[in-house]
Structure formats: C-alpha cells, structure tokens
Amino acid sequence: MKTLLIACFFALNLFWTPSAIADDEKPSSEIQKDAGQPIVRLDTKAQKLSGIETLILKPASHHAEFTAYGKAINIQSLLALRNRYLLALTERSSAKAKFKQAEQNIDRQQDLYRHGVSSKRNLQEQQAQWQAYKAQVDATDFQGKAIIDEALLNWGKELTDWALSSNSTRLGAFLSGRQTLLQITLPANKHLPDSIQTIYIEVSGNRSKAHKAELISIAAQTDTAAQGESYYFQTGDKNIITGMNVTAWIPEANEQMAGVIIPKSALIWYMDQALVYLKTSEETFRRRTLDHYSVLAGGYFIPDAIKPGEQIVTKGAQMLLSEEMRGQIPSEDDD
Incomplete structure (x- = not known):
C-alpha cells in the first residue's frame, strides 16, 4: 500500500511540474x-x-541637406600646365639674362663708335642681337601669360594659383595621395550657401558612411548633363580614387x-x-x-x-x- 502511494505521488509531480515551470519561465x-x-x-x-x-x-x-553628385577628377592636365609654366619661366630667365648682356654690349659699342674705335657695322650687329634677345624675352612673357590664361579657363583662379605658384605644397597633397580632388555639380535649382565650407561625400550613396570634403573654389566649367553650379572640393577619404563617382550631401541655406x-x-x-x-x-x-x-x-x-x-x-x-x-x-x- 505504501509503495502504491509513493508511485502516485511521483506521477502527480511529473504531471504538474512542467506546467509550473512553463508558467515561471x-x-x-x-x-x-x-x-x-x-x-x-x-x-x-x-x-x-x-x-x-x-x-x-x-x-x-x-x-537640412540636399543631394548632389560629382566625381573624383584627374589633375594630370593641371600638372602638365604647371610643368609648361615652369619651363617657360626657365626660358624667360635665360632670355632675360641674354638680353641684359646684349644691353651692356650695345652700350659699350655705342661708346666705342662715338670715339671712332668701332665701326658702324659692329654697332648695327650689336643692335640686331639686342633686338633678337628682346624678342625672346617678349615671347617667353607671352608664353607664360598664355599658360596662365589656359589654366584660369580650365581650372579657375584658386587651383591656378596652387599649380603655378613657386610653393606647390597644396598641390603636393594631391600628388602624395593625402587628398583627392572632387568636382561636385549641384542641381540646377540649388546654390551653395556662402557660409558652407564643408560637405559630406560617399561613393556608395550611404549617408551614414560619408566623409568630409572641404571647399576649394567654384569650378571654371560645369557638368553639361547636370547644368548646375559646379565646385571643387578636396577630401582625405582614402577610399575615393580618381574616376570614382560620389554622392554629396550639402546643407541648405535655411536656419538649423x-x-x-x-x-x-x-x-x-x-x-x-x-x-x-x-x-x-x-x-x-x-x-x-x-x-x-x-x-x-x-x-x-x-x-x-x-x-x-x-x-x-x-x-x-x-x-x-x-x-x-x-x-x-x-x-x-x-x-
């Protein structure tokens, strides 16, 4: 009888315990x-x-922000303009040195001619050489100005100054890969507020992964497809390389x-x-x-x-x- 009671007790425990545990959990x-x-x-x-x-x-x-699009652009043509300009400066220095020497020579020949020491022919030859060197100086001046005008038309004043100045530190950041040049074109009905110096850019269009880009200047040329204002920016994002398209997020001009x-x-x-x-x-x-x-x-x-x-x-x-x-x-x- 005792054995039967114990068996019934265990059977009841097995029946009720899972339900109680389930309710507790x-x-x-x-x-x-x-x-x-x-x-x-x-x-x-x-x-x-x-x-x-x-x-x-x-x-x-x-x-509030609006979206614009742009591209990481190649600065090879800007570098070519810089090299041409530096070569023109070297040729100009050489021409000016020759011209200065010719001026001294012609002064000496004129003095000799007045004292009957030198012939008129020698004086004329010296004058012709002086004119040739002066023409070389004028040509190198014209060549340098033409390069500056070409750079201004294609790249604008700010980048022209960076490229053609004797101190090329800023341009060197592009050459070393520390910075990448971007051209961002705004929608036709949008403008870049004067107070905006920083925007955010990203190659895949993911705003949460965007990096900063700093304004350089207004671009000399715009994207013919977008027909909006175009600006140059620079970014230190290492994931952006030349030729990549980027999405840009630009703050609106209204209040925060x-x-x-x-x-x-x-x-x-x-x-x-x-x-x-x-x-x-x-x-x-x-x-x-x-x-x-x-x-x-x-x-x-x-x-x-x-x-x-x-x-x-x-x-x-x-x-x-x-x-x-x-x-x-x-x-x-x-x-």
Missing part, C-alpha cells in the same frame, strides 16, 4: 490599448532578461532645425515604415512611426516626431515589435 508581458494604440507592458525582470536598453534624448539641431538625434540601433522597419519604441513608464512601451528623418553619420535626426526628454529604446526594439505582433494574434481560447 514565460515572460511577464501583455498588450494593452490606449486610444487604439497598442502598448507593450513588460515588467522590470522581463526587460532585463530581454536586454532592453533605453536613452533619454537631448535637444539637437541639424541643417531643432529636434533630437537617435542612435542607428533605435530605428527599425515594419511594412516599409520606419519606427521606434519609446518607454512611456517603468513597464510600458509605445511604438511611434517616423515620417521625416535625416540620416547622419552616427544615427538619425528627427525634427518633429520625438521630443527631447523622451526615453527611446536603443536595444530591443525588434523584440518589442515581435511581442506586439504576437499579442494581436487571437488565442485558441477566443474561438
């Missing part, structure tokens, strides 16, 4: 409604087990917008809609959709949908969405 969560909006309720223990992390948002400002910046991990997608989860109390979370946002290097700028001081979920938003969707599935007991 089941996350303490539920879905509620507030004005038709689902609210996920998750107790503190469940939040910890789920790895949910949050962040209280601070005020931030951001310039106020809003908040959220981390990249906070934003998730559901049915082609960007959304985040906000913590509205110790145990409740509410989904909020984002209609307007700007991509930044470290996250997203939100101008209106979220206010400073609100607490956003930075880790675990996808889990909260899954809980919300699971809570909307009718249970078998509802049938």
